[in-house]
Amino acid sequence: MPKIIKKPQESYTIMTELVLPNDTNPLNNLMGGRLMHWMDIVSAITAQKHCNRIVVTASVDNISFEHPIALGDVVTLEAKVTRAFNSSVEVHIVVKGENIPSGKKYSSNSAFFTFVAVDQSGRPIDIPELKPETEEEKELFDGALRRRQLRLVLAKRMKPEDAAELKSIFKID
Numbered sequence: 001m002p003k004i005i006k007k008p009q010e011s012y013t014i015m016t017e018l019v020l021p022n023d024t025n026p027l028n029n030l031m032g033g034r035l036m037h038w039m040d041i042v043s044a045i046t047a048q049k050h051c052n053r054i055v056v057t058a059s060v061d062n063i064s065f066e067h068p069i070a071l072g073d074v075v076t077l078e079a080k081v082t083r084a085f086n087s088s089v090e091v092h093i094v095v096k097g098e099n100i101p102s103g104k105k106y107s108s109n110s111a112f113f114t115f116v117a118v119d120q121s122g123r124p125i126d127i128p129e130l131k132p133e134t135e136e137e138k139e140l141f142d143g144a145l146r147r148r149q150l151r152l153v154l155a156k157r158m159k160p161e162d163a164a165e166l167k168s169i170f171k172i173d
């Protein structure tokens with residue numbers, strides 16, 4: 001049976017949160033762990049929309065916090081599927097902060113999460129394909145194969161010698 005093909009826009013998800021006192025550290029900035037929880041939720045919703053299945057978080061790539069988010073600021077998390085493989089999807093999340101009284105907007109961080117669609121017994125299950133449309137979506141789609149190989153090599157699920165696309169970026173003429 002031919003696979004269903006979906007566009008990134010069909011599962012695009014945006015989530016808005018307000019930093020409340022219970023979300024902050026002693027410096028009155030948003031705690032990293034709370035932000036990672038929100039990133040997990042928004043990206044899981046995105047992955048579920050693409051797969052129409054229950055998904056589990058399989059891996060989280062490096063997250064670096066570029067800009068603290070202050071108490072009272074508004075946090076916007078945007079998530080898009082970059083590529084679908086067999087049972088797994090890579091989701092790109094972009095986090096921005098906004099101080100509404102001053103009108104200041106800033107980038108906080110971005111990350112890639114990988115989710116696996118599972119059946120009722122928790123076994124991986126096939127998912128729809130993804131067809132990127134915009135130039136940015138195509139660029140993320142192309143890079144997703146290298147990122148997948150890197151995370152599978154690090155997780156000891158792929159031999160480095162089999163990671164052809166990843167190795168090709170290190171080739172020197």
Ligand SMILES: CCCCCCCCCCCCCCCC(=O)SCCNC(=O)CCNC(=O)[C@H](O)C(C)(C)COP(=O)(O)OP(=O)(O)OC[C@H]1O[C@@H](n2cnc3c(N)ncnc32)[C@H](O)[C@@H]1OP(=O)(O)O
Pocket residue numbers: 040041044045048052053054055056057058059084085086087088089114116118122123124151152155157
């Ligand atoms: C319609 C529905 C309505 C539902 C309405 C409910 C709404 C409610 C919303 C709540 C939203 C919160 C959602 C939070 C989601 C959690 O937080 S889930 C909890 C944390 N995560 C877990 O517990 C996952 C634990 N791990 C596992 O269960 C298994 O290792 C996995 C991930 C299913 C993989 O199973 P496995 O048997 O090792 O599978 P295997 O066949 O080797 O590989 C399957 C795929 O996993 C990939 N994979 C495996 N390991 C990795 C890795 N380390 N890195 C990257 N990929 C990997 C493989 O590459 C492969 O990909 P494909 O080639 O198939 O695309």
